[in-house]
Amino acid sequence: xxVHDQLGWRYHWPEHGDWKLSAGATLLVRDANVRLxxxxxxxxxxxxxxxxxxxxxxxxxxxxxxxLEFDVEGLGAPQxxxxxxxxxxxxxxxxxxxxxxxxxxxxxxxxxxxxxxxAWAHYGLLGLSYRF
Numbered sequence: 001x002x003v004h005d006q007l008g009w010r011y012h013w014p015e016h017g018d019w020k021l022s023a024g025a026t027l028l029v030r031d032a033n034v035r036l037x038x039x040x041x042x043x044x045x046x047x048x049x050x051x052x053x054x055x056x057x058x059x060x061x062x063x064x065x066x067x068l069e070f071d072v073e074g075l076g077a078p079q080x081x082x083x084x085x086x087x088x089x090x091x092x093x094x095x096x097x098x099x100x101x102x103x104x105x106x107x108x109x110x111x112x113x114x115x116x117x118x119a120w121a122h123y124g125l126l127g128l129s130y131r132f
Contacts, residue, residue, distance in 0.1 A: 065092040080110035
């Protein structure tokens, strides 16, 4: 099962009307081991690496408690790509609590001398955000 950790930085521009924008970079440290087995035959191709990603986030207030958010991290290279994007509608439940409903997609993979693998996942997004 792939394991990854991230370290990122984002610059937040001053709010402009109904818009909040930020952009930055992330280092994704991931363990993408490819393992196959059938009967008594098996193959294992360990792959630990650091993947640089660019990030961008936009939030637009739609009404007093409603907002639309777009968030993407990704980058491509001849060896492969990684994209994590989401769009969500948020509702401010209280001063510190927001609810979120949306869509998220993860896409990426590698194409090099030892492996060709890509995946694309789509799913719904439901969440709560609490501000301290």
